[in-house]
Amino acid sequence: DAGVIQSPRHEVTEMGQEVTLRCKPISGHDYLFWYRQTMMRGLELLIYFNNNVPIDDSGMPEDRFSAKMPNASFSTLKIQPSEPRDSAVYFCASSSRRGVNTEAFFGQGTRLTVV
Amino acid sequence: AQSVTQPDIHITVSEGASLELRCNYSYGATPYLFWYVQSPGQGLQLLLKYFSGDTLVQGIKGFEAEFKRSQSSFNLRKPSVHWSDAAEYFCALNNNAGNMLTFGGGTRLMVKP
Numbered sequence: 001d002a003g004v005i006q007s008p009r010h011e012v013t014e015m016g017q018e019v020t021l022r023c024k025p026i027s028g029h030d031y032l033f034w035y036r037q038t039m040m041r042g043l044e045l046l047i048y049f050n051n052n053v054p055i056d057d058s059g060m061p062e063d064r065f066s067a068k069m070p071n072a073s074f075s076t077l078k079i080q081p082s083e084p085r086d087s088a089v090y091f092c093a094s095s096s097r098r099g100v101n102t103e104a105f106f107g108q109g110t111r112l113t114v115v
Numbered sequence: 116a117q118s119v120t121q122p123d124i125h126i127t128v129s130e131g132a133s134l135e136l137r138c139n140y141s142y143g144a145t146p147y148l149f150w151y152v153q154s155p156g157q158g159l160q161l162l163l164k165y166f167s168g169d170t171l172v173q174g175i176k177g178f179e180a181e182f183k184r185s186q187s188s189f190n191l192r193k194p195s196v197h198w199s200d201a202a203e204y205f206c207a208l209n210n211n212a213g214n215m216l217t218f219g220g221g222t223r224l225m226v227k228p
Contacts, residue, residue: 033116
């Protein structure tokens with residue numbers, strides 16, 4: 001398996017623009033997580049899905065952020081409109097509850113810069 | 116509420132020296148604990164994990180960690196550090212209820228030649 005795949009790796013956008021980050025989880029994993037990493041706040045869980053259903057979105061900072069998982073192999077995180085304080089590295093991770101293997105596998109991340 | 120604390124933000128060790136990175140957690144039951152490593156510009160890679168059983172767990176790259184329930188700790192150790200170990204290390208806890216990870220703030224390791 002190729003692991004968790006995120007795109008794009010880097011995104012630079014102007015304030016006010018819409019940004020969409022994409023994630024393909026590992027095949028067969030039924031959990032998907034979106035994390036944000038900043039110097040000030042470290043790694044924060046934004047939202048996670050189980051079997052494509054959002055379970056906990058309490059970490060989503062504002063209504064400007066939204067996430068979807070239309071099927072088991074694809075998820076998006078959208079920011080509309082984007083602001084400079086959204087600049088961060090966004091990670092997607094997936095895991096499976098089968099057996100005792102509950103470790104999360106992370107993608108390479110998307111580095112977002114909003115200017 | 117669960118939490119993970121990594122008391123050391125930065126640590127510098129000489130190549131070949133031993134290493135111990137501290138991790139303390141707060142959780143009401145037995146947690147699932149993990150150590151991840153992040154190299155610059157990269158994602159997080161799992162070093163090792165503790166679910167149950169033997170409290171000393173071995174991981175990749177020569178790392179090990181010991182779960183101490185009485186101290187609520189899960190410290191990461193390596194007997195001899197290599198320059199390539201310079202990275203940021205994250206301790207994490209999974210409460211196994213929602214399968215979500217709570218991360219510590221990370222420890223940045225620098226290795227002196």
